[in-house]
Amino acid sequence: MSKVIILGAGAAPGVPSLSCGWGNCNPENKKNIRTRTDTYVEINDTKFLIDTSPDIRQHLIDNKIRYIDAVLYTHAHADHLHGIDDLREITRIRLHDAYMEHGETAYHHGIYNFEGLDKIGDLSIQCYAAKETAKSIRRSFPYLVNSVFSKKKNVFYTPSFKINEVKRNHSFYINDIKITPIKLLDHSVPSIGFVFNDGEYVHIADFKTLPSSVFKQIKVRPKLLVIPLTTPFEQRGHAGFKTVMKIIEKINPERAVINHMATECDYDEINAQTPDFVEPAFDGMKIEW
Numbered sequence: 001m002s003k004v005i006i007l008g009a010g011a012a013p014g015v016p017s018l019s020c021g022w023g024n025c026n027p028e029n030k031k032n033i034r035t036r037t038d039t040y041v042e043i044n045d046t047k048f049l050i051d052t053s054p055d056i057r058q059h060l061i062d063n064k065i066r067y068i069d070a071v072l073y074t075h076a077h078a079d080h081l082h083g084i085d086d087l088r089e090i091t092r093i094r095l096h097d098a099y100m101e102h103g104e105t106a107y108h109h110g111i112y113n114f115e116g117l118d119k120i121g122d123l124s125i126q127c128y129a130a131k132e133t134a135k136s137i138r139r140s141f142p143y144l145v146n147s148v149f150s151k152k153k154n155v156f157y158t159p160s161f162k163i164n165e166v167k168r169n170h171s172f173y174i175n176d177i178k179i180t181p182i183k184l185l186d187h188s189v190p191s192i193g194f195v196f197n198d199g200e201y202v203h204i205a206d207f208k209t210l211p212s213s214v215f216k217q218i219k220v221r222p223k224l225l226v227i228p229l230t231t232p233f234e235q236r237g238h239a240g241f242k243t244v245m246k247i248i249e250k251i252n253p254e255r256a257v258i259n260h261m262a263t264e265c266d267y268d269e270i271n272a273q274t275p276d277f278v279e280p281a282f283d284g285m286k287i288e289w
Helices: 056-062 084-101 114-120 131-140 212-217 241-251 267-272
Strands: 003-008 038-043 046-050 070-072 125-130 161-166 172-174 177-184 191-196 201-203 224-228 256-259 278-280 285-288
Touching: 003 056, 003 224, 038 056, 038 201, 056 084, 084 125, 125 131, 125 172, 125 177, 131 161, 177 212, 224 241, 241 256, 267 278
Parallel strands: 046 070, 070 125, 125 161, 201 224, 224 256, 256 278
Antiparallel strands: 003 038, 003 285, 038 046, 172 177, 177 191, 191 201
């Protein structure tokens, strides 16, 4: 069993937004309440986050997610990245579990026995990002990044992230999961998506056009495609509804989910315009196969 959870289904302002309120969205439909987007992926017991929005803390709590194997970043915009600091809690969970595994007295009156770190090893969270995004993480969050693991590092107080730079169209593996970063074009900053296991799951982030190389990396019919639609109309850096539907038709997944929707996208209106195998996302949406 594999699954994806759309933790947050909204674009940068969320719905309702501070400036526009509900916009075109019906406030009586709870599926129109959208926090900023990030996604949980679980394939063959390997657990990923794709992006860490400013709402990631509440997303992890609401969905009872306490463990991840890695974080995959699509690009460096704040609504996809700036919740990274909240992953310090994942580090603390790892530390606590590691002490338990080694038979240490992990926690006593609020104090960890850090001398036990010599037995535990590297608790860093592995992050994967293209060169441009990795540079932004190191520049904006230098206190999180641990380039060389030190056994003396107090991972309870100082989170530890290992940044792994990936190249577009060059596959890498996490456990037995093959992941291929794909190039997305014409967004306002460099952006990538991810193809899992040659197409079993395809995750497309912010884009306006797709190069032909994307379709070459999808070698099997996807069980699931997640693709963004910020507004129904074309705008700078974002594809509109017609473009998104043409891409869905070309990729031909068994199921497609339209994500990253702003106040211009009412759930029922978008849903009414799509075929049965395509549907809009909502916060906490779970898809299994």
